Amino acid sequence: MPTIKELTRTGDLFTSGHRACAGCGGTIILRLLMANAGKNTVVGAATGCMEVVSTIYPYTSWDVNFVHNAFENSAATVSGIETAYRALKKKGKIKKDIKFIAYGGDGGTFDIGLQSLSGAVERGHNMLYLCYNNGAYMNTGIQRSSATPFGAHTTTSPAGSKIKGKMQQRKDLTEIMIAHDMKYVAQATPHNWSDLSNKINKALALNGPAFINVLSPCPLGWGSDPAQSIQIAKLAVETLYWPVYEYENGKYKINIKPKKPKDIEEFLFVQNRFKHLKNEKELIDKIRKHLNEKWNELLNKEKCTN
Amino acid sequence: MSIKIVAKTGNEAMAEAMRQINPDVVAAYPITPATEIVQLFSNYVSDGKVDTEFIAVESEHSAMSACVGAATTGARVMTSTSSQGIALMHEILYIASGLRLPIMICGVNRALSAPISIHCDHSDTMGSRDAGWIQILSEDAQEAYDLTIFAMKAAEKVLLPAMVTSDGFIISHAMSRLDMYEDKKVQDYLGEKKPAYTSLDVDNPITIGPLVVQDYFMEIKRGQIQAIIDAKKQLPILLEEFNKTMNKNYKVIEEYNMEDAEYAIVALGSTAGTAKYITDKLRQEGKKVGVVKPLVFRPFYGEDLVKMLENLKGIAILDRSDPQSAMGGPLFTEITSAFYGHEKQPAARNYIYGLGGRDISYDDIKDIFKDIAEYFEKGKKEEAVKYITIRE
Amino acid sequence: MSKKTWKEIDIASIINKPGSAKDFKTGDWRSQKPVWNEDKCKQCLICWVYCPDSAITVKDEKMTGINFDYCKGCGICAVECPFKAITMVEEKK
Incomplete structure (x- = not known):
């Protein structure tokens, strides 16, 4: 596991001068990703915040090879790059060992890019797919995705007088990826940088596809204080909103088990996207119940596979 | 020059051309009436008759996406499709030409739905006539074969993608005489690909596909349009070179x-x-x-x-x-x-x-x-x- | 800097200058400004990890300051510093 001091030695492969909002969680994740991945990496991106803010022509924040194709196809695109690399290496035209990363937001991963991701994983390409999951289409102005949590206000699941935000639970993509029989799947947050670094390194060391779903605090979309981005990520874990766990070679491991989980309200009400739920006891109970069920399910899976 | 005379369908002729081109990567998905091309090519891969890495993708959208990814490395890249497949690729066709990637489609013309039909018309490739691709339509299996070989070289020369098509069933499934060149002749004709850039030089990293706003978009588009204007001048010259090498007599018209x-x-x-x-x-x-x-x-x-x-x-x-x-x-x-x-x-x-x-x-x-x-x-x-x- | 004409532009909007975003300064977005108290700093570098804008400068594994060309004043560093070595103040324009 790398120390911070060791990580600083990589140099900034994702540089300053990007146009992400102040307090953006996604850029913290990308900085950590690149500090761990190092220079011999090719990164492919889905259209979205982290692609747009980092490559406004003629500027780029990337100090590694970076390929953006379209919204729904970063996994397919990187599968093409990785395959071409193998073809060229076989012919001796490429000598170096290169790692391949595809990333996308939750819209580009859970929704429009799910087929492309599933296909690439099934084919077994040697790549890490990282989803920075801020739970909505933030780049287009905060629209609901299948990763948007129950009750959240977005501009296409607005909290109104009759409907209180999104009325469906979020899709559990991490479990869907586990169902692909992948060797390595994980959930993480930028708060626990050491855990996230560890997971990135495990994923990149694999010969085959790996998937990491990283909670990505978004001050603009969540209606939260930019200074609190990391604290909110921490609260997400402490309230069981975002279990930090990994699935490695058939075994589940919950990396962080809060001794005494905090109540979900502590997470919800530091964000304006949930403020309309303040007096909606039933809806909050529904969220609480769902999270508890998912948590117990996860504990069972860990027990059963170990 | 030694010519092998064989009997082949249009699809077989195109598959043979692909085999002789021996691309680095093929990413493809089956669709009637082009399926055979993909099947035959898969056999070449399985039997070690080509060095190609074949990606059996899960859709035509991913086929073209993977082709774009693969082509950014500088690799020689091909695919094959038809009809709904071309329609599903549509979005990425523009990206392939916008990124100046000489990807090749061995296409078979088939009507677009609805109503669904597996038979020939040109609505599929005509639907992508503004996508910035070189489009060549072949009259018979011989042309499908020759022009596939030609277009691969032409595309790489002018740095634009190209699609060569044959009429579904009418050519794709009809057996006719085919004069084939020796494998080496095709390889010598094509030569080494000289890409405009590569995404695999880790010592000189580049950013491909950035966001371009009002200050540069029109200049970049104009540059791309110049490429096809230049291609219009280049193709007759390149076709003449092909004719000379292969003893043929093709003209753009x-x-x-x-x-x-x-x-x-x-x-x-x-x-x-x-x-x-x-x-x-x-x-x-x-x-x-x-x-x-x-x-x-x-x-x-x-x-x-x-x-x-x-x-x-x-x-x-x-x-x-x-x-x-x-x-x-x-x-x-x-x-x-x-x-x-x-x-x-x-x-x-x-x-x-x-x-x-x-x-x-x-x-x-x-x-x-x-x-x-x-x-x-x-x-x-x-x-x-x-x-x-x-x-x- | 005058912008390139269409004839001068590199092929296919490729950006050949890696990390060129550093030429684009985002410091003027700031309304709050972090102030680093070197005496309190224990060089844990947690601020470096969490800074979204790579605005914490590090040399030889030691924090050397804050690069105000890029700092957007989000305040994460001040919240996360375990030693309260960074505080936020109003940015004077």
Whole structure:
């Protein structure tokens, strides 16, 4: 596991001068990703915040090879790059060992890019797919995705007088990826940088596809204080909103088990996207119940596979 | 030069061309009537007859996406598809040309749904005629084979993607004679690919596909458009080089029986072949008729077509697709707009035919010649766009 | 800097200058400004990890300051510093 001091030695492969909002969680994740991945990496991106803010022509924040194709196809695109690399290496035209990363937001991963991701994983390409999951289409102005949590206000699941935000639970993509029989799947947050670094390194060391779903605090979309981005990520874990766990070679491991989980309200009400739920006891109970069920399910899976 | 004479279908001919090209990466998905190309090529991979890495993707969208990814490395990249597959690739076709990646599609023309049909018309590739790709339509299996080899080299030379298509079932599944070159001859002709850039040089990293806003978008687009303008000049030269190397006689626009012709059919693909045969017959009856076949549809050789057609009495322009609510089919509107303002204005009529694989017979072609002559003589009184091979 | 004409632009909008975003300064977005108290700093570098804008400068594994060309003033560093060595103040324009 790398120390911070060791990580600083990589140099900034994702540089300053990007146009992400102040307090953006996604850029913290990308900085950590690149500090761990190092220079011999090719990164492919889905259209979205982290692609747009980092490559406004003629500027780029990337100090590694970076390929953006379209919204729904970063996994397919990187599968093409990785395959071409193998073809060229076989012919001796490429000598170096290169790692391949595809990333996308939750819209580009859970929704429009799910087929492309599933296909690439099934084919077994040697790549890490990282989803920075801020739970909505933030780049287009905060629209609901299948990763948007129950009750959240977005501009296409607005909290109104009759409907209180999104009325469906979020899709559990991490479990869907586990169902692909992948060797390595994980959930993480930028708060626990050491855990996230560890997971990135495990994923990149694999010969085959790996998937990491990283909670990505978004001050603009969540209606939260930019200074609190990391604290909110921490609260997400402490309230069981975002279990930090990994699935490695058939075994589940919950990396962080809060001794005494905090109540979900502590997470919800530091964000304006949930403020309309303040007096909606039933809806909050529904969220609480769902999270508890998912948590117990996860504990069972860990027990059963170990 | 040693030539091997074999009997092959259009699909087999294209698959053979792909085998001889031996690309670095093929990413493809099955679709009737192009499936066979993908199947045959998979066999070549499995039997070690090519060095290609084959990606059996989960959709045509991912096929073209993976091709774009693979091509950014500088690798030689091909795919094959048809109809709905081309439609599903549509979004990424523009990205391939915008990123100046010489990817090649071995396509088979098939109608677009609805209603669903597996048979030939040109609505699929005509739907992507503005995508910035070189588009070549072949008349028979021999052309499908030759032009696949040619287009791979041409695409890499002008740094634009290219699609070569054959008419679904009419060519793709019909067995005919094929003259094949030796593998080495094809490899020597193609030479090493010289990519414009690579995403795999980790010591000189580049950013591919950035967001471009108002300050640069138009300049970048203009640069891309120049590439296809330049390609228009380059393709005849490159085709001449191909002819010389392979002992062929291709032209970007083919003229047949046109020396003293008064009437001509302009048609794409296999129909041009049928029309050629009929002009031979009609010439025996003393009729001055000929055929003009644009081998290359994109870039569009409008000026050349005007020169070839300006002295005719009447031009019968055949379209195997209908853009619906335009001023006629794509070939017709392009040619008539090329004639705009020109001093000579031969009568031009558009014949929409053969949608969804409807046969066009010898008699149909004869009728067209009869009709265009009447159209000219009666002074173009009827509607310019006419639907044929249809029950009225 | 005058912008390139279409004839001068590199092929296909490729950006050949890696990390060129550094030429684009985002410091003027700031309304709050972090102030680093070197005496309190224990060089844990947690601020470096969490800074979204790579605005914490590090040399030889030691924090050397804050690069105000890029700092957007989000305040994460001040919240996360375990030693309260960074405080936020109003940015004077």
